[in-house]
Amino acid sequence: MNSNVRQRTILPKSNAIRRTQSSGTGGLLPRSVRVVVLGVAGVGKTAMAVRFVTKRFIGDYDPTLETIYRHTTEVDNQVVNFEIMDTAGQEENSLMLEDKCKWGESFIFVYDVTDKYSFDELSRLKFIASYTHSKMRVNFTPCWILVGNKADLAERERMVTPEEGMALARDLGCHLFREISVKESTEESKCVFEDLWREFSKKSPRSPSSSQRKKFSYRIQDKIPVLESNSCTCTSEAHRKCGSSLILNGSLVSNVRNTLRRQTSVPIMQLGSSRKARDFVYSDANNNDERFNYSRDIDRIPEDSDEDDSSDTNSKPNVFNSPRARRNALTDTSSLGLPALSHRPNKALRKSISVDNVFIPLDLTPCSSSGMNTPLTSSSASSSNTSLNAISPCPHSAGNFKPKRNEIWRGRIRSDGHSLPNHSPVPDSDEDMVSLYHDHCRRNRSRGLHSSRCNQSFSNSYPHMNYPQTRPEVEGF
Numbered sequence: 001m002n003s004n005v006r007q008r009t010i011l012p013k014s015n016a017i018r019r020t021q022s023s024g025t026g027g028l029l030p031r032s033v034r035v036v037v038l039g040v041a042g043v044g045k046t047a048m049a050v051r052f053v054t055k056r057f058i059g060d061y062d063p064t065l066e067t068i069y070r071h072t073t074e075v076d077n078q079v080v081n082f083e084i085m086d087t088a089g090q091e092e093n094s095l096m097l098e099d100k101c102k103w104g105e106s107f108i109f110v111y112d113v114t115d116k117y118s119f120d121e122l123s124r125l126k127f128i129a130s131y132t133h134s135k136m137r138v139n140f141t142p143c144w145i146l147v148g149n150k151a152d153l154a155e156r157e158r159m160v161t162p163e164e165g166m167a168l169a170r171d172l173g174c175h176l177f178r179e180i181s182v183k184e185s186t187e188e189s190k191c192v193f194e195d196l197w198r199e200f201s202k203k204s205p206r207s208p209s210s211s212q213r214k215k216f217s218y219r220i221q222d223k224i225p226v227l228e229s230n231s232c233t234c235t236s237e238a239h240r241k242c243g244s245s246l247i248l249n250g251s252l253v254s255n256v257r258n259t260l261r262r263q264t265s266v267p268i269m270q271l272g273s274s275r276k277a278r279d280f281v282y283s284d285a286n287n288n289d290e291r292f293n294y295s296r297d298i299d300r301i302p303e304d305s306d307e308d309d310s311s312d313t314n315s316k317p318n319v320f321n322s323p324r325a326r327r328n329a330l331t332d333t334s335s336l337g338l339p340a341l342s343h344r345p346n347k348a349l350r351k352s353i354s355v356d357n358v359f360i361p362l363d364l365t366p367c368s369s370s371g372m373n374t375p376l377t378s379s380s381a382s383s384s385n386t387s388l389n390a391i392s393p394c395p396h397s398a399g400n401f402k403p404k405r406n407e408i409w410r411g412r413i414r415s416d417g418h419s420l421p422n423h424s425p426v427p428d429s430d431e432d433m434v435s436l437y438h439d440h441c442r443r444n445r446s447r448g449l450h451s452s453r454c455n456q457s458f459s460n461s462y463p464h465m466n467y468p469q470t471r472p473e474v475e476g477f
């Protein structure tokens with residue numbers, strides 16, 4: 001009897017108990033959060049994620065193919081594994097938005113303060129993300145953050161004021177709003193992710209279970225490359241204690257093992273196991289300065305993308321032709337110590353991101369929590385942030401708005417008289433509707449859905465819309 005009892009006491013703890021232990025700031029196990037960064041093309045989603053993971057700023061613009069960055073760091077004495085999905089702003093290159101929203105547990109919506117279009121588009125993205133999440137049965141509450149980027153350009157080119165940003169955040173039911181400049185500050189990008197973690201852990205003291213996560217990631221994992229930063233930025237005693245207690249318990253979590261190894265040995269750039277990860281080239285220590293450079297083929301862009309390409313209507317779009325992209329591309333990367341773009345013999349453009357300082361421990365000074373409550377000033381040309389916790393959400397905000405399948409809508413008005421919030425996507429004209437429908441069909445086609453399913457899923461996704469009775473011909477159907 002006694003020996004039975006003794007045996008039971010040395011059994012490893014169940015997942016449930018371990019998850020409970022890991023909750024809260026004094027937890028032993030690292031916790032993780034999946035973050036989806038959303039926004040239109042060129043707003044700085046990649047720049048923000050890479051700034052957080054590597055402390056480097058990417059001065060050149062390559063349209064993103066989706067990537068997941070894994071990064072372990074410490075927030076308020078808690079080791080946190082961030083999985084950050086950097087989405088493609090150009091939707092034709094993206095997977096179904098709904099799939100990404102199902103994968104995500106927290107969301108960062110990014111707009112460019114010098115681009116009104118990027119600001120307006122967020123209502124649509126938030127609507128789809130909220131709607132997707134409202135249909136899922138999950139044991140966590142997603143955290144939503146609105147970020148206005150490129151505040152360094154605001155003085156001369158601002159098109160969206162901080163007040164407008166804050167009002168949108170309130171209308172969309174976001175928990176926090178920040179205006180930042182990824183270019184000018186590492187700390188501001190870091191604070192976005194740290195604040196997101198604080199908010200997420202407050203709302204969801206337990207991480208979703210791994211089985212729950214698997215359920216929502218099966219579509220994603222094969223399609224999106226995973227990059228593990230291997231950057232141990234955790235320097236405190238708490239992190240070391242966390243690692244060693246795990247070893248003593250005999251319950252080594254691979255992430256922690258990696259983290260501990262990083263603390264003691266020469267770091268490596270580790271690539272994820274997904275199929276697409278093979279597209280990444282890892283170049284090792286021939287040149288010490290470029291130890292941690294990795295390159296990635298972006299096949300969509302022709303190598304010699306100069307002005308002449310634009311005259312060729314058959315050629316793929318040249319992203320440097322837009323004034324905004326050209327302006328952004330003017331940033332001198334060499335002065336930042338970043339490698340210049342290189343070209344491969346197969347004429348694909350390479351995207352090179354230097355992460356060679358990834359192992360320099362971050363300054364772990366926490367963002368001032370008082371700063372989160374600082375009221376915004378209209379003169380904030382550089383950066384500012386505020387907490388929206390004190391602001392009650394708009395009752396008709398897209399955050400709370402859940403259209404149901406059998407509701408009857410006439411334009412913006414439901415049969416019971418309820419009217420749709422202004423920022424919910426209702427096309428202004430038939431042309432808008434047709435293009436929305438085209439987008440929807442194109443995305444469905446990429447998933448291999450038949451046209452009849454496409455019509456059905458369109459009316460499920462947008463039940464409040466009177467889409468055309470005779471639907472337009474869509475190429476490929």
Ligand SMILES: Nc1nc2c(ncn2[C@@H]2O[C@H](COP(=O)(O)OP(=O)(O)OP(=O)(O)O)[C@@H](O)[C@H]2O)c(=O)[nH]1
Pocket residue numbers: 039040041042043044045046047048058059060061062063064065087088089090149150151152153180181182183184328329331
């Ligand atoms: N001036 C300025 N430029 C920035 C800032 N953040 C990003 N950029 C530039 O904006 C351009 C686009 O940045 P990306 O991070 O590639 O944009 P993205 O949102 O990932 O774009 P997609 O990959 O197409 O979705 C790049 O040239 C960046 O250098 C910023 O804070 N200030």
